[in-house]
Amino acid sequence: MGTPEFAVGTLDAIYHSHHEIVAVVTATDKPSGRGLKIQHSEVKEYALIHNLPILQPEKLKDPEFIDTLKSFNADIFVVVAFRMLPEVVYSIPKMGTFNVHASLLPNYRGAAPIHHAVINGEKETGVTIHRVSAEYDSGEIVAQTTVPVMENDTPEILAARVLEREHEFLVEVISNIAGGSTSKTKKP
Numbered sequence: 001m002g003t004p005e006f007a008v009g010t011l012d013a014i015y016h017s018h019h020e021i022v023a024v025v026t027a028t029d030k031p032s033g034r035g036l037k038i039q040h041s042e043v044k045e046y047a048l049i050h051n052l053p054i055l056q057p058e059k060l061k062d063p064e065f066i067d068t069l070k071s072f073n074a075d076i077f078v079v080v081a082f083r084m085l086p087e088v089v090y091s092i093p094k095m096g097t098f099n100v101h102a103s104l105l106p107n108y109r110g111a112a113p114i115h116h117a118v119i120n121g122e123k124e125t126g127v128t129i130h131r132v133s134a135e136y137d138s139g140e141i142v143a144q145t146t147v148p149v150m151e152n153d154t155p156e157i158l159a160a161r162v163l164e165r166e167h168e169f170l171v172e173v174i175s176n177i178a179g180g181s182t183s184k185t186k187k188p
Contacts (some may be wrong), residue, residue: 001027005042007080013167022131023053061086079177090132092113095177097132100170109137115155122149129173143173
């Protein structure tokens with residue numbers, strides 16, 4: 001579940017792992033630009049190229065959307081840069097729904113965590129994978145990994161380094177979850 005370009009690399013990492021992607025959930029298409037041409041999200045563009053089933057619900061509590069999600073019988077949902085999920089959605093997969101967040105939670109909950117790490121002069125940031133809960137970026141932390149913040153980093157430079165680490169780390173963590181290992185917090 002994701003929308004912006006930020007989420008595409010994560011989707012690609014899962015796609016090229018041994019895990020099966022049963023569907024991609026992304027934002028609805030929206031008119032954009034001068035001619036108000038319908039624009040797909042970057043995640044949808046990736047899913048189209050790779051022939052992955054795509055869901056674009058307007059309302060996350062829509063019964064038809066919920067039934068469709070349940071029909072996939074997914075073990076895990078992975079969320080990257082998407083909307084706040086209602087419990088009726090995040091409680092569907094038997095192993096849980098996990099959000100990938102680009103900071104060492106509880107630091108920098110919400111949007112722009114990489115920018116905040118640079119602006120605030122942090123020496124390190126990282127990636128947190130946590131269970132989705134009713135509160136934003138507040139679920140049980142399953143795993144964390146650190147990424148150094150260099151003196152001359154811009155948000156763009158740091159984001160590239162964080163994303164590179166995030167991709168392999170997420171695949172490792174979902175493999176552990178699928179294998180039954182869900183220890184609360186690890187910091188490799």
